[in-house]
Each structure stands twice: as structure tokens, then as C-alpha cells.
Amino acid sequence: MSTLILTLSPDTPGPAAEYSYTLTADGHTAIRHASATAALLPDPGRAGETVAVVPARLLSWHRVTLPQGTGGQAPRLRAVLEGLLEERLLDDTVLLHFALQPGARAGEPAWVAVCDRAWLRAALQTLEAAGRPVSRVVPEFAPGPTASGAAxxxxxxxxxxxxxxxxxxxxxxxxxxxxxxxxxxxxxxxxxxxxxxxxxxxxxxxxxxxxxxxxxxxxxxxxxHTASQRALQAARGDWDLAQFDLASSGRTRALRKAGSAAGLLARAPQWRAARWAIGVLLVAQVVGLNVWAWQERRALAAKEAGVRSALTQTFPQVRAIVDAPVQMERELALLRQAAGSLSPADLEPVMAATGAALPDGQLPASLEYAGGELRLRGLDLDAAAIDTLNQRLMARGYLAREQNGLLQVRLEVQR
Known part of the structure; x- marks a missing residue:
């Protein structure tokens, strides 16, 4: 994801104002840097973001301690900041924009950035009108610990x-x-x-x-140390001066932060090892899944070959194999018919299994048999009795169900 980092002009914002900009793909290395008006600024792309840098000379910094009961984004927080800074500022607080340090908590010292409110609003509106809406506003230099730990x-x-x-x-x-x-x-x-x-x-x-x-x-x-390097460093900070009436919605900020994090993970040099690890893991997963699928296909093919072999060895007269299990069941039925033996789905075995499973004293008023299914009428069985009946029948490979006073029993499992 590309990021367009531009430094706001201290002059009165307008279409003719020029902005020094830096275009980066990873937040660390500049792809291009130059100056242009708002209308001629490069496009960071649909998934990119635009970061505005406020020059150091346009910001003043003040140290305050928030009173208890004022949360980081409480509705009355701006009024609290105005009260705390009113005596320190030369301009009327209504004309100024305030931005509180990230992670500030009540009862602890925190930094507040102050700049001209009308100037900042006009600069952001000019960029938005030119098709470059700003995702974050960051200070050129921010207070707090430095990377070296020293001044x-x-x-x-x-x-x-x-x-x-x-x-x-x-x-x-x-x-x-x-x-x-x-x-x-x-x-x-x-x-x-x-x-x-x-x-x-x-x-x-x-x-x-x-x-x-x-x-x-x-x-x-x-x-x-060039201005482009300084802009890249400023954009990597955690400050966002677009607060209070200049803040985006919470959902928009969350989406922008997620996009920035995704772009950083995809391109930043410090995440190169993590990208390699993720790539190796994905390749290992794909290779492992393919090997597992190949083994499963081999096992299935071996089982199918065993079934076909059993069919041809048991019934040599079968020449063309289409569906080995069905053909084997058909051949077994022909053998039973020729030998005069009964199939588990025939009337006598089904009746014997049903009679043994019915509760004592329960006798059907009539029965029908067709297509391997026995239908009994005149039985008075509740749900518990049918469950008990099914438990007994399933031990023999049969299943019963009741529908509109009719008990239907058929072979469920070939034994």
C-alpha cells in the first residue's frame, strides 16, 4: 500500500499553494519526492493513504495534567484543555486547534499540540477538494523519547x-x-x-x-538529513492531530489503521523475515494438503480395486463392472433366490424382527408388505415406546418410523 506524505504549506491554503511531498511503498524508503500543487499531487492508490505533516514552526507544545474524570475522548475534553491552557496562550482558544498526546490518562502529565484552527481546517479542505483526503495529520517533530534515547x-x-x-x-x-x-x-x-x-x-x-x-x-x-527523510520519520509516529471537530469517524480511523498495518506488513523491511516465514508456512501447508490428498486417493483407489477384485473372483460371469457393490448385491440376491433362502429384507425376517421388538400386548390390526417395507396398523405406541422399539430393531439392522398411525419397518443396514 502506497503512502503519500505531504508537508502543509505555512501560507494561506488554496489551490495555488505548493506542498513538498514524498511517496513511499513501505513507509521507510521514498519512491519519489518533489513539490506540487494540490491538484498535481500523485495518487497513492485506492488502498493507499495520505498523511499531512504540520511544520514545527506552526505548532506550539504545552504540558498539562488532565483532571480526574476526563477520559481520552470525553465530549468535554476540549473545554477542559481550553481551561488548562487559556492563561498560557496569546490567541483566543476558540481560534486554536488542540490535539492531545496518544494514550493520555487523567491525573498524569501529557503533551498538547496547538495550532491555528482555521489554517488547518482550510488546508485539509483544500486537499479533499483536490481528491487527496488526508487520513492522518502528524507533527513534523513530536515530544517524547527518541530512537537513540538521548536528545x-x-x-x-x-x-x-x-x-x-x-x-x-x-x-x-x-x-x-x-x-x-x-x-x-x-x-x-x-x-x-x-x-x-x-x-x-x-x-x-x-x-x-x-x-x-x-x-x-x-x-x-x-x-x-533531508526533508523527505524527516517526513517519512514523522509519518511513522503514533500522533494524529486530527482530533475533536477535525477527527474522522471511529470506523474510518480503524479501517485506515488496518490498511496501514497491512501495507506495513506487506512492504516494510523489518517485516521481511515474517513475510518469508508466512510464505514458507503457506507453501508447506499446500504441499502437505496435496500429499495428504494423494494418499487418500491412493487408499480409495486400493479399496475400489479390492471390491472389484472380490466381485470378479466371486462372480466370474460378471464381465463389465459399473457399480461393484450394487452388482454384488444383485448377484447375491440371485443366488439366494436360486437356493430358496431368504433375504433380510424379505417378509418373514422383517416380521420376525418386528414381532420380537414390539412391546408385550401390542398386536397390529392389519399389515402390508411391499418393496421390502412392512406396514403395521392398529398399534398404540407413544414416542418412548417407538424409541425403545427402534433400539431393538437397530440391533438387527432394521428401522421403524410412525406416521399417521402407521408403523413402517424396513431394512436399514445390510448385515
Whole structure:
């Protein structure tokens, strides 16, 4: 499943706004990356999804503790967040959009992302009008533990407006964004030398546009890290800023998450071993079923050959074998007829078995025999008596059933 990851433009959303985008099939490797207007963005496919990335400079992060009684998606949760953040924000809370940290629980500290509500809504509506509805909205950088377990630093922007971003910073593992200057490098600890310093931070990652400036300010080489790589990393996070009035329905979110998980399992490099294991298991199952079916066919063919052999050896006059069991039964009936012996389906054996099985004192008023079935009238048998009668008859290979006062007895099992 393909994923289209696009970075929202900080400018006023509209048909002419351009979006930097990355198209990926596994969430780790970019198939294509470029910039285009909403109408010219590539199609991720029917089963794909579109992920929008909110630039770091358009988000502010705030640490709050939810009061007891406010669940993660309680209807009054937005009002609670407005009350908690009202004194910290410069703009009116009605004009802002709030997104709560995934897995936030009442009574524990949690992060809240805040951005311009009208801007985000207009950006999502523009993309939807262009046929690229957004499945998730993720932050470019998110607070919380980093992959390395230490603070990580990124130099982003342009030579005219370079910025330094720190993730996993401090005890709260916050996101901090400052102008890229020697003072900010020193204040965040990004300028610590790695030589002989066990507590040195991770290498500074820089976009190509500001890599030279970062190296000059830092005094050592930096690691190149493109905006496309950053977008891929952001899309793999568990944040979704589309909450409250911008949230999709629960069913839609579940389907999108299931599709994303299926696409990840199908293409992500870390699941390659699992895909091989599933493939080997399926092949083993198919081979095993075929071997079992072949053995069953051989056993059935051997039984059929044994029955045909018994028929031809016992009755040499039978030349053409069509249905060996039926033909054998016919030949046995002819032998019994020629010898004057009785078949279990004849009148006398059926009457003898029925008479021995009937309860004491039960005598039929009339009887009929036709086609191997004995019909008795005038018996007064309840359901329990018929069950007892059947148990006795089945021991001899017969079966009885009662219908409209008529007891019918016939041979059920050839003995």
C-alpha cells in the first residue's frame, strides 16, 4: 500500500499553494519526492493513504495534567484543555486547534499540540477538494523519547532563516525550536564535543540547504538529513492531530489503521523475515494438503480395486463392472433366490424382527408388505415406546418410523 506524505504549506491554503511531498511503498524508503500543487499531487492508490505533516514552526507544545474524570475522548475534553491552557496562550482558544498526546490518562502529565484552527481546517479542505483526503495529520517533530534515547538535534530551514530543533530535550523530552545561532547551540547542548565525552549528544542532522552553515557554527561535520527523510520519520509516529471537530469517524480511523498495518506488513523491511516465514508456512501447508490428498486417493483407489477384485473372483460371469457393490448385491440376491433362502429384507425376517421388538400386548390390526417395507396398523405406541422399539430393531439392522398411525419397518443396514 502506497503512502503519500505531504508537508502543509505555512501560507494561506488554496489551490495555488505548493506542498513538498514524498511517496513511499513501505513507509521507510521514498519512491519519489518533489513539490506540487494540490491538484498535481500523485495518487497513492485506492488502498493507499495520505498523511499531512504540520511544520514545527506552526505548532506550539504545552504540558498539562488532565483532571480526574476526563477520559481520552470525553465530549468535554476540549473545554477542559481550553481551561488548562487559556492563561498560557496569546490567541483566543476558540481560534486554536488542540490535539492531545496518544494514550493520555487523567491525573498524569501529557503533551498538547496547538495550532491555528482555521489554517488547518482550510488546508485539509483544500486537499479533499483536490481528491487527496488526508487520513492522518502528524507533527513534523513530536515530544517524547527518541530512537537513540538521548536528545537529537536538527538544523532545518533556509540559509536566510535557519532554525535549530531539539527533540527529546530535558526531563520532559520536549520539542524546542530556536534560531540556528552559536548561542542556541550552546544553550541546547548541541555543541558538545564527542571526543572523550560519554554524555555527548547525537550528531547534528542538517538539511542540505543549511548544512554548511551548521558545520561552520558547530565546528565539526554534520549528518545530512533531508526533508523527505524527516517526513517519512514523522509519518511513522503514533500522533494524529486530527482530533475533536477535525477527527474522522471511529470506523474510518480503524479501517485506515488496518490498511496501514497491512501495507506495513506487506512492504516494510523489518517485516521481511515474517513475510518469508508466512510464505514458507503457506507453501508447506499446500504441499502437505496435496500429499495428504494423494494418499487418500491412493487408499480409495486400493479399496475400489479390492471390491472389484472380490466381485470378479466371486462372480466370474460378471464381465463389465459399473457399480461393484450394487452388482454384488444383485448377484447375491440371485443366488439366494436360486437356493430358496431368504433375504433380510424379505417378509418373514422383517416380521420376525418386528414381532420380537414390539412391546408385550401390542398386536397390529392389519399389515402390508411391499418393496421390502412392512406396514403395521392398529398399534398404540407413544414416542418412548417407538424409541425403545427402534433400539431393538437397530440391533438387527432394521428401522421403524410412525406416521399417521402407521408403523413402517424396513431394512436399514445390510448385515
Amino acid at each position: 537529537e538535534f536538527f538544523a532545518v530551514g533556509t540559509p536566510e532563516d535557519p532554525q535549530l530543533v531539539a527533540t527529546g530535550h530535558g526531563a520532559d523530552q520536549a520539542v524546542v525550536m530556536l534560531p540556528l545561532t552559536p548561542a542556541s547551540l550552546d544553550w541546547l547542548g548541541a555543541s558538545a564535543q564527542a571526543a572523550g565525552d560519554a554524555a555527548a549528544p547525537e550528531p547534528l542532522r542538517a538539511e542540505p540547504a543549511v548544512a554548511t552553515l551548521a558545520e561552520r557554527l558547530l565546528g565539526r561535520p554534520v549528518e545530512l
